[in-house]
Amino acid sequence: MPxxxxxxxxxxxxxxxxxxxxxxxxxxxxxxTIRHPQPSERFVAEISxxxxxxxxxxxxxxxxxxxxxxxxxVALRMTGALIVTxxxxxxxxxxxxxxxxxxxxxxRYRDVRKFGRIGLWPGGGLRSVGAGRGARSRRVAEGSKGxxxxxxxxxxxxxxxxxxxTAARFAERLSRRSGRLKTLLLDQSFIAGxxxxxxxxxxxxxxxxxxxxxxxxxxxxVRRLHRAVRQVLRQGIANRGSSFSDYVGxxxxxxxxxxxxxxxxxxxxxxxxxxxPISRIVVGQRSTHFCPRCQPEPGPSAAP
DNA sequence: ACGCCTACCTGCTTGC
DNA sequence: TGCAAGCAGGTAGGCG
Numbered sequence: 001m002p003x004x005x006x007x008x009x010x011x012x013x014x015x016x017x018x019x020x021x022x023x024x025x026x027x028x029x030x031x032x033t034i035r036h037p038q039p040s041e042r043f044v045a046e047i048s049x050x051x052x053x054x055x056x057x058x059x060x061x062x063x064x065x066x067x068x069x070x071x072x073x074v075a076l077r078m079t080g081a082l083i084v085t086x087x088x089x090x091x092x093x094x095x096x097x098x099x100x101x102x103x104x105x106x107x108r109y110r111d112v113r114k115f116g117r118i119g120l121w122p123g124g125g126l127r128s129v130g131a132g133r134g135a136r137s138r139r140v141a142e143g144s145k146g147x148x149x150x151x152x153x154x155x156x157x158x159x160x161x162x163x164x165x166t167a168a169r170f171a172e173r174l175s176r177r178s179g180r181l182k183t184l185l186l187d188q189s190f191i192a193g194x195x196x197x198x199x200x201x202x203x204x205x206x207x208x209x210x211x212x213x214x215x216x217x218x219x220x221x222v223r224r225l226h227r228a229v230r231q232v233l234r235q236g237i238a239n240r241g242s243s244f245s246d247y248v249g250x251x252x253x254x255x256x257x258x259x260x261x262x263x264x265x266x267x268x269x270x271x272x273x274x275x276x277p278i279s280r281i282v283v284g285q286r287s288t289h290f291c292p293r294c295q296p297e298p299g300p301s302a303a304p
Numbered sequence: 305a306c307g308c309c310t311a312c313c314t315g316c317t318t319g320c
Numbered sequence: 321t322g323c324a325a326g327c328a329g330g331t332a333g334g335c336g
Contacts, residue, residue: 003329032312060330077330079314094314113313115330179306188331196329244329245316264329285309287328 002076003060004160004193005236006247006255010082011062013250014055014107017084022051022102030096033109035075035117036147046120047072047099059156059192063149069123071149074109079246080116083108112246124148156192160229167226174214174222182210182283185229194229197242197264200289201232204263209295210281210288216298235260263289 002010026044034040051067062082064072074082083092085106097109097118109118157173158165173191177184184190185199194202203210205228208221217225241247241255244265248254262272267280271291279292 006329075330077312078328111313112315113328115312117331177306183307186330198329242329247329284307286330 002080002241002247003195003198003236004057004233005198005239005257006241006249007057007060007062007076007193008237009241009249009255010076011055011057014062014064014082014084017250018052018101018105018107019054020052021105022049023047023107024049024100024102026100027098028096029098030111030114033096033111033114033116033118036119036121043118043120058153058159059188060195061153065123071121071123073117073119073121073149073152075117076111077113077115077117079112081110081246081248081252082250083110083248083252084250085252119152121147121149121152124150155189157188157190159192160194161233165230167223170226171217171219171222174217177214179214180210180283181208181212181214181225182286182288184214186284186286191229193233196286196288197261198229198232198236200264201262202228204290204295205232207294209298210283210290212298263291265289 025048028034028040028044031040034043037043037046050070052064053067054065056063056065060075062074062076064074066072074080076082085108087100087104087106089106092108092110094110094112095108096111096114096116099107099109101107109116158169174184177190181203182199185194185202186196200210202225206221206224208217208225236242236255236257239255239257239260240249240253242257242261242264243254244258263278266278266289268277270276271278271294274291274293276291276293278289281288281290
């Protein structure tokens with residue numbers, strides 16, 4: 001589930017613990033985890049000997065910047081985790097890729113459900129941040145290799161915690177969309193890094209119904225949502241992420257944010273603001289939690 | 305441009 | 321107790 005706060009936590013941990021380390025070699029236990037380059041033997045050959053210069057994040061991906069400018073991307077998807085261990089730590093049956101570091105430690109990519117993907121890309125072009133739904137056609141073209149790291153992310157929407165993500169910019173983007181708020185918040189080409197947990201949390205905080213049409217918001221509502229998105233993400237980071245079953249930081253420990261969530265997975269429990277039981281509906285095949293009193297039903301004119 | 309659907313995987317919980 | 325169905329934080333790709 002890792003969303004922006006969980007990925008940010010992992011990236012900060014790794015920056016602290018493995019920046020400057022050398023990757024001596026790698027063992028791939030599940031071939032499909034390697035997205036690029038293939039075959040995975042080639043990936044292993046190309047990563048071996050590389051040094052880790054810096055670790056960062058873009059959208060929900062961990063970016064491991066190498067000494068020569070190349071970038072390794074790790075998309076954790078549902079159950080992925082990057083954990084730093086001593087080499088003599090117990091073997092992990094769910095470790096899909098293990099990087100051995102020259103100092104004797106291991107960087108393990110663990111992933112129960114095997115949805116996550118690791119790529120190794122030439123550097124360059126990372127500043128470009130495209131907009132709109134180019135994401136899709138870009139991704140299709142990407143199969144044709146040769147892609148630099150910047151192009152891997154060119155279809156993603158703005159990073160919600162940056163300075164340039166202003167309420168005015170958010171308002172402009174929302175005004176051009178007729179879809180439902182919940183669906184849009186989950187659309188990575190619309191806004192990067194928000195997933196199911198933080199989308200529900202932000203909508204509750206902003207007192208907006210998940211089925212509201214994006215272009216129906218007043219400017220006051222847009223400001224509330226803009227602030228709410230940033231607040232729930234920052235709170236998630238401050239608490240090292242929300243853990244339910246699989247998510248852990250690079251230290252292997254769960255985060256503390258799950259106990260501070262207001263609506264997510266609180267179906268039928270009282271709303272912390274008004275006491276009314278939290279509702280659960282399905283929007284875009286994703287379970288959605290909200291308070292039917294604090295987040296009133298969109299009127300017929302605003303309904304999609 | 306956009307929405308809906310399925311597929312990708314495994315483990316855990318729930319209900320009969 | 322056993323077993324099957326349902327559920328899970330994400331996204332790529334196909335179809336309409």
